[in-house]
Amino acid sequence: xxxxxxxxxxxxxxxxxxxxxxxxxxxxxxxxxxxxxxxxxxxxxxxxxxxxxxxxxxxxxxxxxxxxxxxxxxxxxxxxxxxxxxxxxxxxxxxxxxxxxxxxxxxxxxxxxxxxxxxxxxxxxxxxxxxxxxxxxxxxxxxxxxxxxxxxxxxxxxxxxxxxxxxxxxxxxxxxxxxxxxxxxxxxxxxxxxxxxxxxxxxxxxxxxxxxxxxxxxxxxxxxxxxxxxxxxxxxxxxxxx
Numbered sequence: 444x445x446x447x448x449x450x451x452x453x454x455x456x457x458x459x460x461x462x463x464x465x466x467x468x469x470x471x472x473x474x475x476x477x478x479x480x481x482x483x484x485x486x487x488x489x490x491x492x493x494x495x496x497x498x499x500x501x502x503x504x505x506x507x508x509x510x511x512x513x514x515x516x517x518x519x520x521x522x523x524x525x526x527x528x529x530x531x532x533x534x535x536x537x538x539x540x541x542x543x544x545x546x547x548x549x550x551x552x553x554x555x556x557x558x559x560x561x562x563x564x565x566x567x568x569x570x571x572x573x574x575x576x577x578x579x580x581x582x583x584x585x586x587x588x589x590x591x592x593x594x595x596x597x598x599x600x601x602x603x604x605x606x607x608x609x610x611x612x613x614x615x616x617x618x619x620x621x622x623x624x625x626x627x628x629x630x631x632x633x634x635x636x637x638x639x640x641x642x643x644x645x646x647x648x649x650x651x652x653x654x655x656x657x658x659x660x661x662x663x664x665x666x667x668x669x670x671x672x673x674x675x676x677x678x679x680x681x682x683x684x685x
Contacts, residue, residue: 445473445646445647445648446470446471446472446473446474446644446645446646446647446648447472447473447474447475447476447555447644447645447646447647448467448470448472448474448475448476448642448643448644449475449476449478449589449625449627449642449643449644449645450463450475450476450477450478450500450627450630450642451477451478451479451480451505451559451589451590451591451592451626451627451628451629451630451642452478452479452480452505452591452592452594452628452629452630452631452632453477453480453481453482453485453491453495453629453630453631454480454481454482454483454484454485454507454629454630454631454632455481455482455483455484455485455486455487455488455490455491455531455631456484456485456487456491456630456631456632456640456664456681457485457487457490457491457494458487458659458660458661458663458664459630459631459640459659459664460491460494460495460630460631460640461494461659462640462657462658462659463630463640463642463657464494464498465657466642466655466657467642467644470644470655472644474499474501475495475498475499475500475501476500476501476502476550476555476557476589477495477500477501477502477503478503478505478557478558478559478589478590478591478592478626478627479502479503479504479505479506479508479546479558479559479591479592480505480506480507480508480559480591480592481495481502481505481507481508481543482507482508482511482531482535482543483505483507483508483510483511483524483527483528483531484507484524484527484631484632484673484677485631485632485664485668485673485677486664486667486668486670486671486673487667488511488531488534488535488539489534489535489536489539491631492535492539492542492543496542501550501557502546503546503547503548503549503550503557503558503559503565504543504546504547504548504559504565504566505559505560505566505591505592506519506559506560506566506567506592507524507527507528507531508543508546509543509566510528511528511531511532511535511540511543512532512540512543512544513532514544515566515567517529519567523674523676523677526673526674527673527674527677530671530672530673548565548566549562549565551584551585552585553585554585554586554587554647555585555587555588555589555645556583556584556585556587556588556589557588557589557590558588558589558590559590559591559592560590560591560592561575561576561578561579561590561592562579562580562582562583562588563578563579563582568592569592569593570590570592570593570599570624570626571593571595572608573599573606573607573608576599576601576606576624577601577606579624580599580601580606580622580624583622583624586617586619586621586622586623587617587622587623587625587645588622588623588624588625589624589625589626589627589645590624590625590626591626591627591628591629592626593626593634594628594629594632594633594634594635595626595628595629595634595635596611596626596627596628596633596635596641596643596654596656597609597610597611597626597628597654598623598624598625598626598652599623599624600615600621600622600623600624601621601622601623602618602620602621609623609625611628611654612654614651614652614653615651615652615653615654616650616651617645617650617651617652618650623652625643625645625652626643627641627642627643627654628641628642628643628654628656629641630642632677632680632681633684634680634684634685635684636683636684636685637656637684638661638681638682638683638684639656639657639658639659639684640656640657640658640659641654641655641656642654642655642656642657643655661681661682664678664681665678665679665681665682666678
């Protein structure tokens with residue numbers, strides 16, 4: 444594989460996912476990987492699982508995925524998130540639950556490592572700053588690690604003893620001898636102030652990472668969230684990108 448579409452934190456938002464998949468198709472990516480949290484918060488868990496299976500996406504398990512199958516304690520979540528987990532569990536059929544149960548917490552491929560949180564805490568640890576990233580780099584078995592969980596696009600690069608933050612904008616060059624931790628941002632519930640669905644493309648031929656955003660119609664998603672009885676603030680957060 445040479446061109447990899449990297450997505451994360453879809454959170455049962457099929458409308459955002461379809462917008463990103465259309466953009467990835469236009470970009471000509473050869474495969475799609477997902478850094479976890481397929482479900483949670485959003486109103487279309489079954490549809491998102493089916494769509495990711497349709498495109499043969501390589502997924503790892505996120506904390507919301509694990510909680511929805513009872514494999515991660517729900518008392519780690521706030522009341523609204525727990526309500527969404529309970530709703531999601533009831534909405535899924537046995538095949539959907541098995542799909543989530545079968546997901547590995549970490550995938551180590553020939554060219555990259557895929558995880559939801561961090562290398563030392565695959566389900567729960569947030570890598571929001573260089574200090575936490577510095578603890579994961581020694582555990583990175585490849586030059587590129589792909590992660591999510593924070594819903595914030597960006598990442599970190601290590602060269603020697605230095606760890607610097609990567610911010611989205613211009614393409615990032617993958618330099619031999621350095622290691623990279625890349626967060627594509629959230630497809631279904633961004634939290635960096637930009638409500639557009641976020642993703643990234645890792646091009647192994649060109650040795651580059653490109654962060655991308657794509658707009659979609661948020662209002663119907665907000666309406667659907669309310670219609671199915673999920674907490675209203677999940678829709679309000681979509682509109683704010685927070």
